[in-house]
Amino acid sequence: MDLSGLSAVLWREREVLDDLLYRLDVQQLLLMSGRDMWLVRASREIEESIERVRSIELERAILFDAAARELGLEPSPSLSNIAAVVDEPWRGLLTDHYDAFMDLSTRIQAIISLNRELAASAQQAAQDVISGIRGESEPPCTSTNRLALPSVTPGPPSSWTRASDEYLVGYLDRVVVAAHAKGRHRCHGPEHRERQYPGVRAAAC
DSSP, X not given: OOOHHHHHHHHHXXXXXXXXXXXXXXXXXXXXXXXXXXXXXXXXXXXXXXXXXXXXXXXXXXXXXHHHHHHTOOSSOOHHHHHHXXXXXXXXXXXXXXXXXXXXXXXXXXXXXHHHHHHHHHHHHHHHHHHHHHTOSSOOOOTTTGGGSOOOOOOOOTTSOHHHHHHHHHHHHHHHHHXXXXXXXXXXXXXXXXHHSTTOOOOOO
C-alpha cells in the first residue's frame, strides 16, 4: 500500500504543531518579560495556528479512514493501529511520525500549563496596581500576603477564545489517545487534564 499521501499530511501536521509551539513560546516570553503590548497580537497568532490545526486534523482523519478501509481496520484508526499492519519502510516512517507527535504533544501541554500560570500572575499583579491607584483597602500582593488574596482562575489571554482553548485541549487528548492505543504511553484521565487546564472540561480517553 502506498502511504505517501498520508505521510505527507503527517509531515504538514507536524509543521503546524511546531509552528503552534513556537507561537506559544513567544507568548510565554512576552508574559515573562511583562511586555503585554504584544500579547493580543501573540494570542491572535496562536488562534491562527489553532485554525490550521483544525484544518489539517480533518484532512488527516479522512486519509486515516481511507487507509483503514484498504487495510481492513476499524473506522477512525489511530496512527499506531495503521503502523502495526503495514510493511517497511512505512512501518518505520509512521512510527517516527508517532514518536514526533508524542513529543510535540508533551511540549505543547507543558507550555500551555506554564502560560496559564504566568497569565494568572500578570492578571493578579494588574489587579493589585488598580486597587492601589483606586485607594482600595486590599493591600498590594507581596510574598507575605499573596496567599490571602482572592484566587484568580488561570486562563488564556482575552483574545484566545474559550472555544479554541477547548478545541486545543481536545486535540491534544486525541493525540494522547493514539499513544494509549499503542501502549507505549499512559493516557492521563480527565481529572489530571482538568488540573492542568483549569476551567476546561476534558473528555475521557
